[in-house]
Amino acid sequence: MTEVRVAGVGLTPFGSHPERTGRDLFGEAALRAFEDAAVDRADVEELNYGNFMGALAEHQGHQAPLMAEAAGVRCPATRYESACASAGVAVREAVRTVAAGDADVVLAGGMERMTNLPTAEVTEGLAIAADDLFEVRAGVTFPGAYALMANAYFDAYGGSREDLAHVASKNHANAVPNEYAQYRKEVSVAEAMDAPPVAEPLHLYDACPITDGASALVLVSAEYAERNDLDASVAVTGTGQGTDRMALGDRDRLARTPAADDAADAAYADAGVEASDVDVAEVHDCFTIAEVLALESLGLFEPGEGISAAREGVTTADGDLPVNLSGGLKAKGHPVGATGGSQIAELTRLLRGDHPNSEHVPDAEVGVAHNAGGTVASAVVHVLEVAE
Amino acid sequence: MSDADPSGESPPTDRDYAEWLDALADGEGFALACPDGHGSLPPRRVCPECGSPDLSREPLRETGTVETYSVVHVPSPRFADDAPYATAVVDFGPTRLTGIVRGDDPDGDAAPEVAIGDAVTAAVGERATDGERLVVFRPAADRSPDE
Numbered sequence: 001m002t003e004v005r006v007a008g009v010g011l012t013p014f015g016s017h018p019e020r021t022g023r024d025l026f027g028e029a030a031l032r033a034f035e036d037a038a039v040d041r042a043d044v045e046e047l048n049y050g051n052f053m054g055a056l057a058e059h060q061g062h063q064a065p066l067m068a069e070a071a072g073v074r075c076p077a078t079r080y081e082s083a084c085a086s087a088g089v090a091v092r093e094a095v096r097t098v099a100a101g102d103a104d105v106v107l108a109g110g111m112e113r114m115t116n117l118p119t120a121e122v123t124e125g126l127a128i129a130a131d132d133l134f135e136v137r138a139g140v141t142f143p144g145a146y147a148l149m150a151n152a153y154f155d156a157y158g159g160s161r162e163d164l165a166h167v168a169s170k171n172h173a174n175a176v177p178n179e180y181a182q183y184r185k186e187v188s189v190a191e192a193m194d195a196p197p198v199a200e201p202l203h204l205y206d207a208c209p210i211t212d213g214a215s216a217l218v219l220v221s222a223e224y225a226e227r228n229d230l231d232a233s234v235a236v237t238g239t240g241q242g243t244d245r246m247a248l249g250d251r252d253r254l255a256r257t258p259a260a261d262d263a264a265d266a267a268y269a270d271a272g273v274e275a276s277d278v279d280v281a282e283v284h285d286c287f288t289i290a291e292v293l294a295l296e297s298l299g300l301f302e303p304g305e306g307i308s309a310a311r312e313g314v315t316t317a318d319g320d321l322p323v324n325l326s327g328g329l330k331a332k333g334h335p336v337g338a339t340g341g342s343q344i345a346e347l348t349r350l351l352r353g354d355h356p357n358s359e360h361v362p363d364a365e366v367g368v369a370h371n372a373g374g375t376v377a378s379a380v381v382h383v384l385e386v387a388e
Numbered sequence: 389m390s391d392a393d394p395s396g397e398s399p400p401t402d403r404d405y406a407e408w409l410d411a412l413a414d415g416e417g418f419a420l421a422c423p424d425g426h427g428s429l430p431p432r433r434v435c436p437e438c439g440s441p442d443l444s445r446e447p448l449r450e451t452g453t454v455e456t457y458s459v460v461h462v463p464s465p466r467f468a469d470d471a472p473y474a475t476a477v478v479d480f481g482p483t484r485l486t487g488i489v490r491g492d493d494p495d496g497d498a499a500p501e502v503a504i505g506d507a508v509t510a511a512v513g514e515r516a517t518d519g520e521r522l523v524v525f526r527p528a529a530d531r532s533p534d535e
């Protein structure tokens with residue numbers, strides 16, 4: 001198998017850009033990725049692009065050719081849709097393509113445009129990541145689904161809203177120095193506790209914001225990087241994906257995310273590492289409880305122990321295992337179809353040492369990225385390692 | 389995805405789902421089950437757990453047990469006039485159902501108190517926002533799940 005290197009990463013600032021088209025957002029991310037990579041656009045052999053609700057938000061289907069134009073590449077271009085894991089699966093296929101020797105250079109990432117819609121329509125749009133017949137029609141919203149998981153978790157393992165408030169507070173603190181983050185302000189545990197309810201037990205600061213943004217990665221083979229004398233010090237050494245029953249009610253246990261267990265097992269095996277090797281993680285905290293579930297699926301904490309990780313300072317910036325140093329979806333923002341790519345961009349910057357929060361992980365060698373779709377009916381995990 | 393239908397035409401129906409709701413409304417709620425006892429909801433050609441095409445209709449238990457719940461304060465447009473409302477995932481034996489919990493008082497406008505382990509019955513009610521049918525749970529008379 002060919003080793004896959006991250007030659008360059010590009011992000012738009014995450015936030016509210018209601019007047020900017022999707023093609024403009026992805027064009028900016030791709031431009032930045034090519035600047036970072038110093039790779040000739042003409043060498044790109046495939047574009048793997050993630051997007052969830054472009055047909056609703058922009059009345060634009062068939063987005064991949066449009067995004068190839070926006071990036072200035074002419075090559076086979078495909079859109080991947082896996083709800084909030086859309087970019088994760090797009091990146092995974094890029095990694096597999098390069099690893100298999102089918103291409104030397106692949107552009108991968110994603111885009112989501114959300115703030116041009118009224119909040120109620122975004123709520124409706126996100127809900128369609130759940131089972132329409134047996135969940136959405138029964139009143140399950142996206143926050144509502146994670147709230148069902150949160151109460152199931154509390155019932156199975158204990159924990160409280162205050163534990164979740166510590167997750168929110170931690171991730172907001174991490175976002176403060178991140179120039180790409182949507183909310184660069186601290187939120188105290190008390191403020192998070194006092195915020196209005198969205199779907200109990202989840203309140204406003206348990207939820208990620210509505211975000212516009214794009215991410216792009218230039219992935220290359222190690223041979224290509226060497227041949228072209230690229231500075232590509234971070235390798236994607238493992239990739240894994242898992243799928244679960246779509247509806248929460250159809251799963252064995254409501255307080256666990258087996259799709260992410262499967263994705264993590266596969267990614268660790270692919271990379272030849274174990275959970276105990278992980279130095280830093282970016283996980284899918286669309287809601288605070290989602291970070292807890294991710295930590296346990298990744299094997300970083302035992303079931304029932306992830307809930308207290310932020311409160312006890314283990315996953316804070318100065319803890320033993322910093323999680324979501326980017327600010328996470330929670331504070332950096334969650335442009336749904338771009339998120340999986342942005343996690344790998346942030347992890348790459350953290351491992352290269354050029355992230356504003358790299359100082360917290362100076363010796364990190366192994367990072368893991370966890371991207372989930374819907375209520376984790378889909379999950380993608382990647383392992384990144386410092387290669388040189 | 390727009391909520392309102394400006395044309396005034398009836399929305400498309402989903403035959404098997406509509407039939408299942410009809411059965412639930414008639415007090416004949418059912419799940420599909422394979423020979424190994426895996427439960428699922430229609431439409432199904434095969435058991436999602438084991439792939440068996442040999443599916444039969446099994447009646448739901450009279451009362452189910454609340455496995456988890458949430459009180460939703462920020463609804464989607466289709467539930468605008470229903471919020472706040474309680475959703476729950478309830479175990480009915482061969483399968484679980486997801487629906488809205490309503491109290492004994494039909495005019496109550498607050499979400500009822502719900503707890504994990506509560507015994508409830510399932511029926512079909514209407515969405516306050518637009519009258520669409522949906523799965524509704526109500527406290528079971530004897531307040532204890534039948535096993």
Ligand SMILES: [Zn+2]
Nearest residue numbers: 422426435438
């Ligand atoms: Zn079966």
